[in-house]
Amino acid sequence: MQISVEQVGFRYGNKSALKGVNWLITPGVTGLLGPNGAGKTTLLNLLVGLTRPRSGTIRFSDTEGASTIGFVPQKFSLAGELRVIDTVSYAAWVNGTPRRQCAEAAQRALAEVKLTEQTRSKVRTLSGGQRQRVGIAAALAHEPRLVILDEPTAGLDPGQRLRIRELIADVGKRYTVVLSTHLIEDISHVCQRVAVLAAGQLVFDGTVDELTQLVDTTDSTEKLGSDFERAYDALIARLGSSDD
Numbered sequence: 001m002q003i004s005v006e007q008v009g010f011r012y013g014n015k016s017a018l019k020g021v022n023w024l025i026t027p028g029v030t031g032l033l034g035p036n037g038a039g040k041t042t043l044l045n046l047l048v049g050l051t052r053p054r055s056g057t058i059r060f061s062d063t064e065g066a067s068t069i070g071f072v073p074q075k076f077s078l079a080g081e082l083r084v085i086d087t088v089s090y091a092a093w094v095n096g097t098p099r100r101q102c103a104e105a106a107q108r109a110l111a112e113v114k115l116t117e118q119t120r121s122k123v124r125t126l127s128g129g130q131r132q133r134v135g136i137a138a139a140l141a142h143e144p145r146l147v148i149l150d151e152p153t154a155g156l157d158p159g160q161r162l163r164i165r166e167l168i169a170d171v172g173k174r175y176t177v178v179l180s181t182h183l184i185e186d187i188s189h190v191c192q193r194v195a196v197l198a199a200g201q202l203v204f205d206g207t208v209d210e211l212t213q214l215v216d217t218t219d220s221t222e223k224l225g226s227d228f229e230r231a232y233d234a235l236i237a238r239l240g241s242s243d244d
């Protein structure tokens, strides 16, 4: 599925959060990066349909509406006493899967996130990384065409982060995925494309390599980090603070 964000603007009262954003989201994993307050969550909320743009439009190549979207918010809570399989079956049902097909849909999604052995476990017995997998399975169970992940690796230890990244790369082979993150390594390890938001404007949209090549990082060679990380830092520094 392809999503076309056209001249999208959004305000909270007098505060402008998005200013004429144009963005074409294509299949595979697209990263969304930006400093605090850049407008990432606002843009994701618009993509998911939780809020409407004040100006501009968002067009989906697939017109089946909300059932084509799977969303894993930055923070979500799961009922600890529910079994994993019931949690994901319920999510499938809420997202429009016919009741008789929900258990099978949940089994399939749990296999995709490699939680088959935990299907009968109560959620409260799972690790942080496993809970994150349950959240992703819940977003995949109704077979959406677009998957939106908001900071999916935040708060995980390095090992869990690595496994969630592998999972996202895998999911990106079958779905259109938008991954919002603060972690540069999430982007450089997982994404084919990256978009950078700063102060409500899309200041870059291209491949990870293109961003790395865009910014001359020769002044910052002493700084630790990957070429991509230095290029991103240099781009943001060049733009100045994101605060109005």
Ligand SMILES: Nc1ncnc2c1ncn2[C@@H]1O[C@H](COP(=O)(O)OP(=O)(O)OP(=O)(O)O)[C@@H](O)[C@H]1O
Binding pocket: 012, 015, 016, 017, 034, 035, 036, 037, 038, 039, 040, 041, 042, 043
């Ligand atoms: N409910 C709200 N009321 C007023 N202003 C808001 C509200 N939500 C966000 N904002 C403002 O809109 C701008 C964009 O916020 P948003 O949360 O979309 O940014 P973000 O890039 O997701 O930030 P972060 O990385 O810190 O989560 C910020 O200046 C923020 O202060």
